Amino acid sequence: MSSAPILRCDGLALARGGKLLAEEFNLELVPGQRGLVLGANGSGKSTLALALCGLLPLKARVLERPRRIGLASQEPEFPLARRCGEYLDELAALAGARAVEARAQTDQALARFDLTSARSRPIGELSRGWRQRLNLARAWLGDPLLLILDEPQTALDPAGLATLERELATRTAGATLIVAPPGVGCDSLAPVVLRLRAAGVKA
Amino acid sequence: MRLVLFLPWWRAIIGRRAWIAVPVGALIAAVLALDPVLGPEDGFGTYLAYCSLLPLALLFRLGGAIDARRRDGLEIEEALRDPAGSLAPSAAILAAWSALAAGLAVCALPPLILSLAVEDFTTPALHPVHIKAQDTGAWTFDAGGAIPFGSALLLTFTWEQLPEAGAELHDGAGVLCPIQPGEIVRSPLRLEEARSGQFTRMVNEKARAAGAVLVRPLVRLEVPRPPLTAAPRLLGRQFMFAAPLLGLVLLLARRGRAGGALAALAAVALAGLLAFDPFEVPQLGKGPADLLARAVLALRAALPEVRGLAAVGRGFELRTGTSSPWMVTAWWLLGTLAVGFCFRWRKRP
Structure with a gap:
C-alpha cells in the first residue's frame, strides 16, 4: 500500500461569510486512514467538508486531494421521483463508468448498505433512515479514494450504524474523513484528527 | 454520449x-x-x-x-x-x-x-416594397434585408404618350425587360440583389422620352411561396x-x-x-x-x-x-x- 497522502492541506484556513472559523492548520490522511473532525454546532465542520470537496473556496499553502471524492452530506438532497438504481447508475456514469460497469458499481454500493431490495423503488418512497443509507451508498459509489462523511450516523438505526462501522473497518484502499459534533455516536468511528471550535482550531 | x-x-x-x-x-x-x-x-x-x-x-x-x-x-x-x-x-x-x-x-x-x-x-406572394431613392427614369428599391432568390420586381408604368417600340427597363447590369403599355413589367432579381435587398431599375431613353411614370403604390415584390x-x-x-x-x-x-x-x-x-x-x-x-x-x-x-x-x-x-x-x-x-x-x-x- 502506498503511503503517499491522499489528502494533504498545509496552512489551511477556514472562513465563512468573512468570519474566520479556523486559523491555519494542517491536515493529512494516507490510504487506509480514518480521521474524525469534531466540532460544536457552527464551528465550521460542514463548511470544511464542502471546502475539502472543492465545493467551497479553500485557502491552503499546499493542497493535495484526489480527483474523485465521495461526499455524504449532512442534509442530503435527492431527486425524489427517480428510482434508487437508475439514480446511482447516472452518478456512476458521471464518473466515467460505462453502462455495465455503472450497474455493477450501483449494485455493489446498494448491497453494502442493504439497499438491494430498494433498487427499483422511487427515492421519495424511502424513509429518512433508508435515505441516509442511500446517502452513504452514494458516497461509496465507485470506491472513491477519499470519503468525506458529514454526520454519517444521522437517522441510522443500530443495524445501519453497524453496517456503517463494518464498511469503514473494511475500507483499506482509501482515506475517510468524518465530521461530526461530539457525543452523537461518531466518536468511536475514527480517531480524532482535528477539533474545531467557534473561535479557532485545536488539533 | x-x-x-x-x-x-x-x-x-x-x-x-x-x-x-x-x-x-x-x-x-x-x-x-x-x-x-x-x-x-x-x-x-x-x-x-x-x-x-x-x-x-x-x-x-x-x-x-x-x-x-x-x-x-x-x-x-x-x-x-x-x-x-x-x-x-x-x-x-x-x-x-x-x-x-x-x-x-x-x-x-x-x-x-x-x-x-x-x-x-403555387401562386407567389406579393409584397409592397419601399422606394428608397428616385431620379429621372431611375428608382432604387429597398426590401429591408435579404429576400429569397427567385423573387421578382413587378412595376407598373403610366405614360404621358404611348412609347415607341423599344421602351425597355434596365436593371443596371445590362439585362433588359421590354415595357409594354398596359402591362405589368416583371423584372427578376439577380442573386446579389436578392442578398442585399436593394436594387435599382431604370427605363431607357425611349421610355423616358415617352414620359414613363412609375405608379408607386403598385410596386410589388413577387416572392415564391414555399x-x-x-x-x-x-x-x-x-x-x-x-x-x-x-x-x-x-x-x-x-x-x-x-x-x-x-x-x-x-x-x-x-x-x-x-x-x-x-x-x-x-x-x-x-x-x-x-x-x-x-x-x-x-x-x-x-x-x-x-x-x-x-x-x-x-x-x-x-x-x-x-x-x-x-x-x-x-x-x-x-x-x-x-x-x-x-x-x-x-x-x-
Missing part, C-alpha cells in the same frame, strides 16, 4: 405529457392554420408561427430541468464525480437538441399529410435558430447561476431581437432611453443576421432562407461556445 446520462435530461425536458401534447398541438395548429375553411389565407406562415411555440417552450423546459437538478443536489454530484465538468452539460444540450428535433419532426407531419389531400400553394412539402426544411430552419438559444439557457443557468426561468426569458428576449426586422431610429439623443436604444441597436448589429431562420407568420416567405451560411455558422459558433463555457475545464489537483 452514454444513454444513462442522456435519458434523465431527456425525460426532464420532454416531460410526460409531451408525448400527447406535441402531436395534438400540431394537429390543432394545422386545423387552425391550414384548414381551407377555418384557416387564414396563406396559413402556412401561421402554422409555422404556432410551431415556433415549441422551441420557446423547450427553452423554459430546459431551464426548469436545470433548476430541478440543482434542487435535487445533482449539480453537487456532478462537481464531485466529473471534474472536467463536460459530461452533464453535453448530456443536457444533446437531450435538449434531440427533444427539439423530435418535436419539430412531429410538427412537420401535418403539412406533409395535408399536402397529399389539398392543392398545394409549398406545404417544404415543411421539414422550414422547421429545420427553426431548429437551426433555436438550438444555439438552448446553449445560451444552459450557459446562463449553469455557469451564470441564473434561475432557469430567467435564463429562458433572456434567451427569448435575444430571439426576439434576432427574429424581428431591425427598427429604424432616425436620431438618438443622450438620454437614458436613447442610451438603452443605442445599446440594443449595437447588440443587434453585433449579432449574426439569422432572421431567415426564424421567419414565421404572415409574409414569412419574404425572409425565409435568406440568412447566409456564414451567418448561420457564426450563430452556431456562438451557441457552441455557450455550451463550451459550461464545461469547467479546470482539473482539481
